Amino acid sequence: MSLKSDPLDGADERPNFKTAAVLAYEAQxxxxxxxxxxxxxxxxxxxxxxxxxxxxxxxxxxFISSPADVIETLRRWVIDGTLATHLWITLYATFSGFGxxxxxxxxLGFLFGRWDAIATIFDPYVTALYCLPKIALAPLxxxxxxxxIESKIAMSAVIVFFLVFLxxxxxxxxxxxxxxNAVRIMGANEWQLLRVVILPSAAAxxxxxxxxxxxxxxxxxxxxxxxSSNRGIGFLxxxxxGIYDTAAVFAGLVVLAIAGASISAVLKRVETHVLRWRG
Amino acid sequence: MTLVVDEVTKHFIARGQEVAALSPVSMTIETGEFVAFVGxxxxxxxxxxxxxxxxxxxxxxxxxxDGTAVLGANRQVGYMTQMDSLLPWRTVEQNVLLPLQIQGQxxxxxxxxxxxxxxxxxxxxxxxxxxxxxxxxxxxxxxLAQLLVYDPGTLLMDxxxxxxxxxxxxxxxxxxxxxxxxTGKTVVFVTHDLTEAISLAQRVxxxxxxxxxxxHESRIELGRGRDVFKVRxxxxxxxxxxxxxxxxxPEIHKGEEL
Numbered sequence: 001m002s003l004k005s006d007p008l009d010g011a012d013e014r015p016n017f018k019t020a021a022v023l024a025y026e027a028q029x030x031x032x033x034x035x036x037x038x039x040x041x042x043x044x045x046x047x048x049x050x051x052x053x054x055x056x057x058x059x060x061x062x063f064i065s066s067p068a069d070v071i072e073t074l075r076r077w078v079i080d081g082t083l084a085t086h087l088w089i090t091l092y093a094t095f096s097g098f099g100x101x102x103x104x105x106x107x108l109g110f111l112f113g114r115w116d117a118i119a120t121i122f123d124p125y126v127t128a129l130y131c132l133p134k135i136a137l138a139p140l141x142x143x144x145x146x147x148x149i150e151s152k153i154a155m156s157a158v159i160v161f162f163l164v165f166l167x168x169x170x171x172x173x174x175x176x177x178x179x180x181n182a183v184r185i186m187g188a189n190e191w192q193l194l195r196v197v198i199l200p201s202a203a204a205x206x207x208x209x210x211x212x213x214x215x216x217x218x219x220x221x222x223x224x225x226x227x228s229s230n231r232g233i234g235f236l237x238x239x240x241x242g243i244y245d246t247a248a249v250f251a252g253l254v255v256l257a258i259a260g261a262s263i264s265a266v267l268k269r270v271e272t273h274v275l276r277w278r279g
Numbered sequence: 280m281t282l283v284v285d286e287v288t289k290h291f292i293a294r295g296q297e298v299a300a301l302s303p304v305s306m307t308i309e310t311g312e313f314v315a316f317v318g319x320x321x322x323x324x325x326x327x328x329x330x331x332x333x334x335x336x337x338x339x340x341x342x343x344x345d346g347t348a349v350l351g352a353n354r355q356v357g358y359m360t361q362m363d364s365l366l367p368w369r370t371v372e373q374n375v376l377l378p379l380q381i382q383g384q385x386x387x388x389x390x391x392x393x394x395x396x397x398x399x400x401x402x403x404x405x406x407x408x409x410x411x412x413x414x415x416x417x418x419x420x421x422x423l424a425q426l427l428v429y430d431p432g433t434l435l436m437d438x439x440x441x442x443x444x445x446x447x448x449x450x451x452x453x454x455x456x457x458x459x460x461x462t463g464k465t466v467v468f469v470t471h472d473l474t475e476a477i478s479l480a481q482r483v484x485x486x487x488x489x490x491x492x493x494x495h496e497s498r499i500e501l502g503r504g505r506d507v508f509k510v511r512x513x514x515x516x517x518x519x520x521x522x523x524x525x526x527x528x529p530e531i532h533k534g535e536e537l
Contacts, residue, residue, distance in 0.1 A: 181334050182364035184352040186378040186429070196377065200368040277368040277409040 062246060069247035070254060077251065082236070087255060090233040093149050093221035094259075097156020101217065102210060104157070105164030109206075112165075113172025114198075130166070134159050134220070138227045147228045156220030160213040167209025171202030204278075207271045214267060215260045222256065233259075282308040282331065282433065282465065287340035289326050299490035300326045303340065306484065306493065310432075313459055313466045315480035317473060317523070319531045323491030324469045328435050331467065332358045344433070357431035361438040363418055365410040371421045372397065372406035378429040396424040400454070416447045423451075427458065433465040440475070452479060452507045460503055473527065477519050478507045485526045488533040495526040 018026075048067050055066035077083035112119040112126075138155055145151040179197045188196060225234025233252050240248030289301040301323035308314050316324040330337050331344070333353035342349045344356075365374045372393055379389040397403045400420035410418055419440065426434060436455075440448045456479060459466055470476050476483045477499055485495040499519055501510055510516060 178360070178362045178364050179366055181332075182358065182360075183366075183377070183381070184334070185332055185354070185356065185358045186381045187352070187354045188381045192381055196381070197366065200366070203368070275368075277370075278411065 062244070065246040065250050070250045073245075073247045073251040074254065083255065086231055086233050086236050087259065089149065089231045090152075090218070090221050090225065090256075091259065093152035093224065093232065094156055094217045096149075096153045097220055098160050098214065098217035100153065101157035101160025102164045102213065105161040105209070106168050106206065109165040109168025110172055110198075110202075113169045113202075119169070126165075130162050134162075135223055138224055141224070142228055147230070149231075151227075152221045152224035152229070152232070155224040156217045159216045159220040163213040163216060164206070164209040167205045167212075168202060171205025171209075172198060174205065175201040203274055207267075207274060211264065211267045211271060214263045218256065218260050218263075281310055281343075281345060282467070283343040284308075284327070284331070285341050285343065287327065287330065287337040287342060289323065289330065289335075290338045301337075302490045302492040304491070304493055305340075308465060308467060310465055311463045313468065313479060313481045315468045315470060315476035315483045316486060317470060317476045317483060317527060318486030318491060318494075319488045319527075319533070320471065321489045321491075322486040322530070323489065324486050325437050326491070328358075328437050328467060328469050332356055332435055355431055356433045356435050357426040357429070358435045359422055359426050359437070359439045361441040363410065363422070365418060365422055365425065367410050370407050370409055371402055371413070374410070374421060375406075375424045375428050378425060382429060392428055393424070396428050397421075400424045415443060416451070419443060419447075419451055420454075423454065423458075427462075431464070433467065434459075435467050437469045438471070439468075441470070441472075448475070449507055455479065456505065456507060473520060473523055474511060477501075477516060477523070478505070478510050483519075483523060485523060486530070488530045494530065495523070497523055 051064065052067045055061045055064055061069070074083070112122070134155070137158060138151075141151040141154045145154055175198050179201065180193065183193055183197050221232070222234035222237075225232040226238050229235045233255055237249050237252035240246075240252060284304055284306045286303045286305055287301065288299070288303050291298045291300055300321075304323075304327060316327070318324050329335055331342055331349065331353065333349045333351050336350070344353060365371075366377070369377065375393040375396060376389050379392065394403070394406075397406050400423055402417060402420055402424065405413060405417065405421075410421065413421065422439075440451045443451060452475065455466075458464075466479075468476070468479060473483075480499055483497045483499060484493055485497075486492065487494045497519060501513065501515060
């Protein structure tokens, strides 16, 4: 921890082992993490407990169902394969949309960021499109791509595109000229410049864009399913609400929440690894 | 690697105004020479260095490096600025390896060379640290290793030690002099610190205030094997200082009046 002191001499002899103070500090930090984790779990348990108790006493279960009923519905879905079928469809649309949107968004964001002329020419059009509520595009996509999975992928891709595009654009713009000049003088060509400086420098922004857009990719797919479809978690929720099956509506929501949180957790890990240099 | 600056000028256009940063400047820097540029802020000394490095082109005139005009990024020079140019997302070792990697050199040989340089600047144990985990002095030493790893014939240094504290500055100056003596590289060193210029250089060139032009030149005859810690107490040092200060001082005041 004391790397920043005494830079003059003895750089080679500086001890790197853990002293008692370091161990004590780490033990305290890990205790703290444990306490926070326990509180985190307790909060969840308390909320679910409250829901269970409130259901039937404070509020009519018709409106809020109850955790027990939701779990029962989920159990049924798992056993009869409903969950696997529909979740697979929704995740497929999510990831396809995410992949397409991220790829196109990244590529265009990079081009716009690197070439000022392109950014200037297209800026008003991109801004105008960005301002459109993406949900308003759903009917159009259904007309173009039908009620199959393609329209959901399109929906999801459009939402992801803008988030990744704007972040990549910002990231590429943000690359310090100092690094670019330094690497140029070392003899780097455009490709090396891109790989060595621009991509790693923009990585923080791009990753933020990707991370933020995952839930939106899911939202895009589900919104598409709401509008018209015959498969997917969105379809399950829409169908359940049609027949006033509140437990199934909540079960669908729970599945979406868990799916979104899991994907975000994975991305957070990736981000931590890629950006470990930020110390 | 003779460096010839031939009637070079530089104008910038900023906020609808044309600003002359450098009036015609000519000089010849011989191979193996250690030259320092001093002058007030905005005198175009860094601009000239940037043009020698090929970061941008002169408005008129030309720069010849070893007989060839510098038209794009000059790959025969190593450039070190006051700013930290180590890439923060690469470890110290990866940063030092970078120039060799860009030149497409084999991994094994590169690693050996990087290792040797990291040992030379006393950073071998920190090769897997990221720059943000190091102190300012350690980052400078890493930058020095990166600068030397591909063995450029000419080192361009733009106030490289400006951000360091006084003691560390002396240590780094000492290391630079030793490297220069050992390798016989050409060094062009920009500073606004007269003491630094006299301690290090064989020739000090004083620039006028904006637009920059060469005002005065002094040969510093303090010997090659000088000791940066002691040289400032030599009687000749004070003579050089007074002469150069007499040239430099009015330029600084000129800048203040603007």
